[in-house]
Amino acid sequence: MGKDTGTVLRLNAITKRFGTLTANDRVSFSLGAGEVLALLGENGAGKTTLMNILFGQYMADSGTVEVFGQTLPPGNSRAALDAGVGMVHQHFTLADNMTVQENITLGVQPLFRPMLDKSAARSRIEALSERFHLAVSPNARVGDLTVGERQRVEILKALYRDVRILILDEPTAVLTPQEADDLFATLKTAVENELSVIFISHKLHEVMAISDRVVVLRHGKLVGEVQTDQTDRAALASMMMGGDIPATDVVAATPGATLLELHKVTTPDVGNAPGLKSVSLSLRAGQITGLAGVSGNGQAALADLIGGMRGPSEGRIDVNDVVPRRWSPQEAIRNGIARIPEDRHKVGTIADFDLTENAILERYASHPFSKGGWLSWRASREFAQDVIDKYDVRCPGPDTRIRLLSGGNMQKLILGRVLETNPQIILANQPVRGLDIGAVTYVHEQLLAARDRGAAVLLISEDLDEVMALSDVIHVIAGGRLSPAFARGQMSPTELGIWMAGQGFDEDMPHAS
Amino acid sequence: MEIFEILMSVSFWAAAIRIASPLILGTLGELICERAGVLNLGIEGIMVSGAFAGWMAVYSGTGLWTGVGVAMCVGMSFGLLHSVLTVPFGLSQHVVGLGVTLLATSGTYYAYRLALPEVTSPPKIEAFQPFEIPFLSDIPGIGPALFSQTPLTYLAFGLVLVVSLVLYRTPLGLAVRAAGENPAAVAAQGLSVTAIRMGAVTVGSGFMAMGGAFLTMSAFDSFFFEMVNGRGWICIALVVFGSWRPGKALLGAVLFAAFDALQIRMQQTSLGADVPYQIFLMMPYILSILALVVMSRRAEVPAALMVPFNKGER
Numbered sequence A: 001m002g003k004d005t006g007t008v009l010r011l012n013a014i015t016k017r018f019g020t021l022t023a024n025d026r027v028s029f030s031l032g033a034g035e036v037l038a039l040l041g042e043n044g045a046g047k048t049t050l051m052n053i054l055f056g057q058y059m060a061d062s063g064t065v066e067v068f069g070q071t072l073p074p075g076n077s078r079a080a081l082d083a084g085v086g087m088v089h090q091h092f093t094l095a096d097n098m099t100v101q102e103n104i105t106l107g108v109q110p111l112f113r114p115m116l117d118k119s120a121a122r123s124r125i126e127a128l129s130e131r132f133h134l135a136v137s138p139n140a141r142v143g144d145l146t147v148g149e150r151q152r153v154e155i156l157k158a159l160y161r162d163v164r165i166l167i168l169d170e171p172t173a174v175l176t177p178q179e180a181d182d183l184f185a186t187l188k189t190a191v192e193n194e195l196s197v198i199f200i201s202h203k204l205h206e207v208m209a210i211s212d213r214v215v216v217l218r219h220g221k222l223v224g225e226v227q228t229d230q231t232d233r234a235a236l237a238s239m240m241m242g243g244d245i246p247a248t249d250v251v252a253a254t255p256g257a258t259l260l261e262l263h264k265v266t267t268p269d270v271g272n273a274p275g276l277k278s279v280s281l282s283l284r285a286g287q288i289t290g291l292a293g294v295s296g297n298g299q300a301a302l303a304d305l306i307g308g309m310r311g312p313s314e315g316r317i318d319v320n321d322v323v324p325r326r327w328s329p330q331e332a333i334r335n336g337i338a339r340i341p342e343d344r345h346k347v348g349t350i351a352d353f354d355l356t357e358n359a360i361l362e363r364y365a366s367h368p369f370s371k372g373g374w375l376s377w378r379a380s381r382e383f384a385q386d387v388i389d390k391y392d393v394r395c396p397g398p399d400t401r402i403r404l405l406s407g408g409n410m411q412k413l414i415l416g417r418v419l420e421t422n423p424q425i426i427l428a429n430q431p432v433r434g435l436d437i438g439a440v441t442y443v444h445e446q447l448l449a450a451r452d453r454g455a456a457v458l459l460i461s462e463d464l465d466e467v468m469a470l471s472d473v474i475h476v477i478a479g480g481r482l483s484p485a486f487a488r489g490q491m492s493p494t495e496l497g498i499w500m501a502g503q504g505f506d507e508d509m510p511h512a513s
Numbered sequence B: 001m002e003i004f005e006i007l008m009s010v011s012f013w014a015a016a017i018r019i020a021s022p023l024i025l026g027t028l029g030e031l032i033c034e035r036a037g038v039l040n041l042g043i044e045g046i047m048v049s050g051a052f053a054g055w056m057a058v059y060s061g062t063g064l065w066t067g068v069g070v071a072m073c074v075g076m077s078f079g080l081l082h083s084v085l086t087v088p089f090g091l092s093q094h095v096v097g098l099g100v101t102l103l104a105t106s107g108t109y110y111a112y113r114l115a116l117p118e119v120t121s122p123p124k125i126e127a128f129q130p131f132e133i134p135f136l137s138d139i140p141g142i143g144p145a146l147f148s149q150t151p152l153t154y155l156a157f158g159l160v161l162v163v164s165l166v167l168y169r170t171p172l173g174l175a176v177r178a179a180g181e182n183p184a185a186v187a188a189q190g191l192s193v194t195a196i197r198m199g200a201v202t203v204g205s206g207f208m209a210m211g212g213a214f215l216t217m218s219a220f221d222s223f224f225f226e227m228v229n230g231r232g233w234i235c236i237a238l239v240v241f242g243s244w245r246p247g248k249a250l251l252g253a254v255l256f257a258a259f260d261a262l263q264i265r266m267q268q269t270s271l272g273a274d275v276p277y278q279i280f281l282m283m284p285y286i287l288s289i290l291a292l293v294v295m296s297r298r299a300e301v302p303a304a305l306m307v308p309f310n311k312g313e314r
Helices: A048-056 A077-082 A100-105 A118-131 A149-159 A178-190 A205-212 A233-241 A301-305 A329-334 A344-348 A355-359 A378-391 A405-419 A437-452 A462-472 A493-500 B002-008 B009-036 B043-059 B064-086 B091-115 B142-146 B153-170 B171-181 B185-189 B193-219 B231-241 B246-267 B272-273 B277-298
Strands: A007-018 A021-032 A036-040 A063-067 A085-088 A165-169 A196-201 A213-218 A221-227 A258-266 A277-285 A286-294 A314-319 A337-340 A423-431 A458-462 A472-479
Touching: A007 A196, A021 A036, A021 A048, A021 A063, A021 A196, A021 A213, A036 A048, A036 A205, A036 A233, A048 A085, A048 A165, A048 A196, A048 A437, A063 A314, A077 A085, A085 A149, A100 A118, A100 A149, A118 A493, A118 B009, A149 A165, A149 A178, A165 A178, A178 A196, A178 A205, A178 A233, A178 B231, A196 A205, A205 A233, A213 A233, A221 A233, A221 B142, A258 A301, A277 A344, A277 A458, A286 A437, A286 A462, A286 A493, A301 A337, A301 A423, A301 A458, A314 B002, A329 A337, A337 A405, A344 A405, A355 A378, A355 A405, A378 A405, A405 A437, A437 A458, A437 A462, A458 A462, A458 B091, A462 A493, A472 A493, B002 B009, B002 B246, B009 B142, B009 B153, B009 B171, B009 B193, B009 B231, B009 B246, B043 B091, B043 B193, B043 B231, B043 B246, B064 B091, B064 B193, B153 B171, B153 B193, B153 B246, B171 B185, B185 B193, B193 B231, B231 B246, B231 B277, B246 B277
Parallel strands: A021 A221, A036 A196, A036 A213, A085 A165, A165 A196, A286 A458, A286 A472, A337 A423, A423 A458
Antiparallel strands: A007 A021, A007 A063, A213 A221, A258 A277, A258 A314
């Protein structure tokens, strides 16, 4: 890979503020031709904001972007594309109801040209997908594709536009380890074809594996810039976290009785999302059970089942050795199941309700919040204030509408409202998604404390590192099927990846363990 | 059987095609708006304004085609108003749509009173006359039914083809459909979602106004306030019925029109003597509701219909 064939892109002192938060603080760096540059940083370090500025989706408050020596006009994606910059967003920008080809050719031709040239476009897509090992059928409907395939469509979209600089925002977050390897092979081909790549990640091993050079962001500031072959993971980690890497040492668990047990439970598929396929699982007191898997493989079905949103169509669910009569969310709550929902905005809270109302959302009908059929606002407010104080929810007060809170503070309120009931069973579905590092550490500590107090915790996460760091026992879910339980440290990420790709489940395949 | 005789008659099918024409134009207009992601409930009022504007223009001495153009311009101005409020400002599409309908309807009433203060019955104009297409109109059966219509009917059918081609075969159509499916995908290509949606709503509203103008300039030769009579709302249902596809929407419009033509004729049969005529009037609507229930199960709603888009919002 050539490294000194000149600079293709330069960021000069980019600053961007959102209200009081400075997302990017005078960030400058450059990208060489044929280079893979890793942009490393924790969640919330400002990586995505920076790339959105580069790609013209946000306007910087100050600073300039130069591509091939030309300054890009700010806030203009078209100009960035025309200059040869392509971006693969973390959240794909594809239209599900349209075909792969339609998605790729959108906006390529001037709008008022009379005809779409379909056959030429098709052969060009096929040629590109062959050259860059991006197998996908041009006529497939995007809504029917897997996440990995959708990402290929996004990359093809950029390549189709003859980009010279390809930006990938957290591209491996949604991939299995094997799919990630395929992606890296594609990136190698891209570099051989004289593209330059900016690879955004917070995963150190990927950065070490794929990049030529690393730029590290922390709290919006550029804190380090090194050649990859002159550094190691520990050095990068301390740069990224600022020296104080949070302790990941977890004291071993002392598991107790089984509190919740699923016996060969099957649930129906919902749309494209698979239901559970004869899943057996036991959650034991004093133990964190981690559920690893690529998003959309039955996690939602399992969470819905345990949270009471949906009953089993086959099989049995036992809570504290009793089969509940009618399985419903109320029944789940009565049985001491606390839920931290996956989507705190849509499911966990009601945006325009205040903190008090949100704090009693699950228990408004029970003592002390309801007295003789009337809501007791005094008790509710006291409870909300309690949660705010104990769980350090930063807010003006219990009368604040919850939509005004940051994600981390919203999550703290949800955490507080469920943990204050001393729940027996905690269903934590993506509990730290989108939170900053401080909030992540806080949530993890609270889950560990609940475990040590004797609760059974089910941790569902798409972040394999998180699952491996916290869980005493790990299951992998793929296509609605559940792997056997693996003890902490029993499996390497690669071995788990095989299961995540849905391969370990066949009887005739030798088990990795 | 009398119904069978009705269904076999050329005049019945000629009437069905004639009744379908304004519905086709209105449905096409609504379909364009919704494909771009905007529900345009202003359609009822825009059709009223188009009906009045086209007729008034011709009454004031312009040619018929100029009248159609005037109607389109009036419709497009209401469309522009609708799109400014719903697209860049992101206001509720329901509220704005109903507001536009009220504004356009009452604005038309006002304009009518202003233009013709002393009149008790509205004056007539020289409307479009049926034009028999050489050779085609000589085909027995379908010839007189399909090819002895007024020019606006031919235009309506032609526009179905044009809109289909534009939506599915041109870069512009691709962008319009993508704006209704995932505006973020459009913005990521550096195209303006705002411009695409505003353009679609404005053009679509022009089509709606043309549908209204058909009533005063082809179907009748004068203007009455009640003449649009809910056709706009029918068009909204027809878009769903047609699963947001121009060809299917055309079929839906013809089907509805056939029911309508049928019920008028059934009132005059022996059955009509025993059954209250209101039952017949209800018939096309009830049948439409049933058809809608069956058809809309498989309908593919544009995923971003009624979802405002703000650039830079996460």
